[in-house]
Amino acid sequence: MEGGGRGNRVKNKAPAPLQITAEQILRDALSGQETDAPPPRQRITDPEELAEYRLKKRKGYEDGVRRNRQGIGNWVRYAAWEERQGELTRARSIYERAVDEDYRAQILWLKYAEMEMRAKNINAARNVYDRAVTLLPRVDQFWLKYSYMENVLGNFGNCRAVFERWMEWEPESPAWNAYIRFEIKCGEIDRARSIYKRFCVVHPTPESWLKWAKFEEKYDVTKAREVYETTLEYLGEEANDEKIFIAFARFEESQRETERARALYKYALDNLPKKDAQDLYRAWISFEKKTGDREGIEDVISGKRRFQYEEEIKNAPNNYDVWFDYVRLEEEYGGDDKIRDIYERAIANVPPSTEKKYWKRYIYLWINYALFEELEAKDVQKARAVYKEAVKLVPHKTFSFQKLWVMMANFEIRQKNLAGARKVYGHAIGLSPKKKIFKNYIELETQLGEVNNARTIYGKWIEWSPDVCDSWVSFAHYERDLGETERARSLFELAVNQQQLDMPEFLWKTYIDFEIDQEEYDRVRGLFRRLLTKTKHVWMTFAQFEVSVENYDGARKIYEEAFEALRIAEDKEERKILQEMWQKFEMEHGNADTQAIVSKKRPRRLIKRRPVMAEDGSEAGFEEYYDYLFPGESGPTTGIDRILANAKKWKKTEA
Template sequence: MASTSRGRPMAVKNKAAAPVQITAEQILREAMDRREVVIRAPEQKITDVDELQHYRARKRKEYEDTLRRQQHNVGVWMKYALWEASQLEFERARSIFERALDVDYRNHSVWLKYAEMEMKNRFVNHARNIWDRAVTLLPRVDQFWFKYTHMEEMLGNVAGARVIFERWMKWAPPANAWQSYVMMEMRHGKDAKMKERCRAIYERFIVCHPTVDSYMKYAKFEKNHGDPDKCREVFERCSSELGDDTLEEDFFMHFASFEAECQETERARAIYKYALERLPKAKSHEIYRRYTNFEKQFGTREGIEDVIISKRRQQYEREVAANPHNYDIWFDYIKLEQSCGNNDRIRDVFERAVANVPLVHEKHYWARYIYLWIQYVIFEELTTEDVERTRLVYKAALKVIPHKLFTFAKIWIMFAEFEIRQMDLKAARRILGRAIGMAPKEKLFKSYIQLELQLGDADRCRTLYEKYLIYSPENCHAWSKFANLEKSLAENERARAIFELAISQPVLDMPEVLWKAYIDFETQQDQFDRARSLYDRLLEKTKHVKVWISLAQFETSQNQLDKARHVFERADKYLKAESRRSERAQLLEAWRDFERKYGNEATQTVVSDRMPRRLKKRRLLTNEDGTDAGWEEYYDYEFPDDAKGAANIALLEKARLWKKQRLEATEDDA
């Protein structure tokens, strides 16, 4: 608005509409007409190695120039490292990630992208080291712990995942971390032992987080595992340990619902009444409604139940009409009909539910949908006992799944097991063979092989293992299982050939497992020279201290004490030359234990003279800006021969200086 020289707004003299009106369409059209032409760089096509090297050099120069200007721009570091990884230059990519961490190691994205790059390219040990560094430096970042434990669990290293969880729990993480620990134990533990482990975790959980939610999760665990007495004990402990002031409506509803499910109607009624007396009316609307429904459910008149079911049925019909792809509503609707026991109604709801195929062909959208089919076939087989209809439902389910994109091994395996129960082995084999042919998965191979093992058909097992290893040649467990099959059939040469083929693979997910299995196989066959040869071949690939110790222990088990000492000597010499202090200390401890058991005073003295001294040292830390950040304590090892070496170096330095002085004096005289 215009204003006068004194700052006061001027009065508008003419308030009529302008003769020419400006519209949004006119503004957009002018913007489109006057926009500048975008110049795009021409596309390049690389035809030979020289052009590729030139392209890489140019890209690297661009990235390095950008980083010199924007050193703290994490996005540039990420693009640079991932570009190197896309060029299969993994050492360069690692170097860039390490440089990025030197710039800002507190940036979560750097650690995540770094580890994801290693996992994506199946560098498991590299990824493990990265996660270990991340959780050590940033222990309060829960995402690192979740990713680390998930990776170990996916690799089948349950013991390693458990160790990581225990490290995490020492930091008193949030509730979802404890729950993840429990879920991991439930997935991989046996029944009795799993329960004890989970209970121990929950006991620590409620000490770390003494809240109502923690106790309720504990109670839910006991309830799901069929121990109502312990579940009731957890609810009672919550009430006594936390006090009535902390208890809310949700706690009483769960407690009463549990007692009602256990057919303890009087207990449930007492809990409802106690809650209504203690809770304020403003916070007890839902529990009052639950109590009303409870009295209707356990009342004397059967007509109340029919009215409630009819009302619920109408509600479900409205909900599925509004959103037919909400499968949770269909599950609830099916449960309602199953509680009534009318098979025709149940079948009708199942048919309507499975007709709503997910609109997106992505597996996680189909997970809940497939369980509709699973419940459908279980209903037809167990409730109606209609074999032919069950078979038709299985076929319909498999026809719906887009197997070219993804599949569900569970439905294939259930179909095959159904045919086995009908004593039709040929059909079961045909189903599993078709599944492997259309969409091979590790679970399918394992199930098919287990079936043939139970039937005792070794030739089919061999054929399946061959296809399995063509599909997944890096799977060490598959190689070991295949070799163990041949071993159980007394085909030792076959087993040995399989092991040789396995260790010759360029990529293996867990090579240490495979080498150990091979060595154990040769040892069990009393082929000790072959086992030694395997150890020598393994040492050519890796000089890890555990391999040296294992070889020494092997020689000890064969009463070859001199050979064991020779192994320790070789290992000590190598580790000393490589300056691997901590590993050398570990080796010397194993050697000392060996000499204490098998050696004499002289051999024990040889080892004890080499034992290092553990020193606590300090080093100065600096911030990113170069200022001092304080001192850090760390442990190091000092070996006796290090001190001798230092003395010899000092003596040589003095001799060099003396010789230099003599030469200078000679030149002056000349």
């Protein structure tokens, strides 16, 4: 004992060398139990003792069936015991009593009939089966046992009669198959054929017809083909099962009717739903690889891709990329009618939204369709109709497509229909005026030499967008190219006098460049002066212009004016940049005197130091100084001498 009242402690916690499982414990406990001794075997030696034994057993069985008359097992065991005792009459009586209790118990009828057959009472067994199929005609096991018994006995007539009685109840296909196998075994092929006919009427399913066709393939090829054809005709819409077409095509292939097989595959692929034709498609590919030529194999490849596209389109009809791929496939392998059909199906899927981004890919379907009709199908009228329908479909009040209008006008130009092209552009300007439409229309009139028409279109463009500088500049350049300098200058003047412009800098720059090209330097200077009333950021550009025309005195004068103006405006950054450019100018085109003047105007930057402590412990504060001191100008210089005198002392203090 350790630890007082804390109890015994286990010192060695290592696992025992011999491990005992729960299974071993249970097995040992079970093996140790005593088993009951078996009852002694009773040997009966005289009739009286046998009668006593039978009486005791019968009493026990009777008590059992009396207590539970619905217990079928009790009746079966009772009858089996009587059969072993050789008391067939008693056994038969027990089965009859049991049947009276529950005639729907199938095991009773089967055991009853088997007992009669073991006793070679064939008529009695036949009577039992007959009663069973009469009372329970939907139990196929009774019919099968009955027919098998007659077949084994060689009573083929009776067996056929049993099957005929069974078929009147129109059972499931296993019953018909058993009847057909019986007739085939008997060599009655015509009877088997007639049974197949009745079977297909009772069960008009593709599987039933295929079984009949497979049967005929073994005995009569002509009739097999008739069965396949009758199947397609009889079933109608229900014949749209890939199994029928696969079997029919393989039959034709086995008879070396390659074209008939190919026609069947193509018909099935064109008429069956794509989702229900997976196996059919694989069978067709295998067939073409074995029997087809290059064209046939290509047709197989294209067919596979068609199948994939159809599935994708079914799931997402507005996926226009799939339609484009589908059209390209048909352009490679299909004919004009097939291509046209795909285009018609594609354009029928109008985008559900009125946002332009959902229409961009869709409108290209129309454009490609029109190009196909024009360039491939050579149908000009159809192409024109496609363009017109596309224009009608687009909601121009919400958005429009410049490319569609331009493509339509170019189409009319290719057809040498200039009036039609002008009409298209006019219609476009009326519905949805855009920059590209104006430019293309002007380019058309320019190429035709119709200057007045081009000026009219420019006027419409400016009228539509007077605040857009690009329209003014384009019109002015057009007049300049025609040699109409005054008209171009007038347009520039009208443009710069507009109250609102989207890019006024671009307009002024273009106007100035125009006057420079015309070598109207006084006008350029006037424009710069006018522009300086609006903005102060063109001084350097003005000076550079004077340098470019070698007017160095004028440039120097502009630098001086700019420097003074920026000083007044207190724009230090601009003034610094200007002074650097002025210094560079004087280095290239000035002399020592002018360079000295510019150097004097250079600002000197003073560095502000943070306050430090003097030796007496007081703060050595500083006044606020200007950031830049200009030579010749007075400024707050108080304290500079003190700073310079005490610089070393402050340095030591900071250290």
